[in-house]
Amino acid sequence: MDLALPCAIGVALAVGVTIFARLVGLDRDRAFYPTILIVIAILYDLFAVMGGSTKALLVETLVGCVFAASAVLGFKGSLWIVAAGLAGHGVFDLFHGHLISNPGVPRFWPAFCGSYDVAAGACLAWLLKRSSIKSRAA
Numbered sequence: 001m002d003l004a005l006p007c008a009i010g011v012a013l014a015v016g017v018t019i020f021a022r023l024v025g026l027d028r029d030r031a032f033y034p035t036i037l038i039v040i041a042i043l044y045d046l047f048a049v050m051g052g053s054t055k056a057l058l059v060e061t062l063v064g065c066v067f068a069a070s071a072v073l074g075f076k077g078s079l080w081i082v083a084a085g086l087a088g089h090g091v092f093d094l095f096h097g098h099l100i101s102n103p104g105v106p107r108f109w110p111a112f113c114g115s116y117d118v119a120a121g122a123c124l125a126w127l128l129k130r131s132s133i134k135s136r137a138a
Contacts, residue, residue, distance in 0.1 A: 003111040010115030018123040027133060033082045033124050034071035040089055040117060041067035044102060051104025059100050063092075078135050083124040090117030 017036075021027040041064040048056035067089055074081030093114030097105070127133045 006108040006112035007115040010112045011119040014116045014119035014123060030075055030137060033079060034075040037071040037082055037085050038068050047104035048102050051102060053103055056100060056102040060102060076137060079128055080135055083121045086117050087121030090114040093117060
């Protein structure tokens, strides 16, 4: 399967969501990017349910809790943790199929999600570096 298209779509969507959120003002609230990280992390739970695998659901939930915890820590502390969590989830996507057997994951998903996650983490890091968004809670 050619992975170029899912990767390109993932990057384009991450950049598009970032630009849209900036233009509309959705990311004025510090909760925006941590919420994205949490949603991204629980999608594998959805795939486990779709695949009918209780074992995968339990494992995916435990892994998702790690990313949800990084979202909360980043929200309460520094959004740099959220940027790292997003990029880290992208790296996790590369190895997901070798670590967890989840029959509900579409074949294109790791490439798409990994690309989205890394690009979203990079976009958030860029915004933080430019001071477009405050890193720390007030």
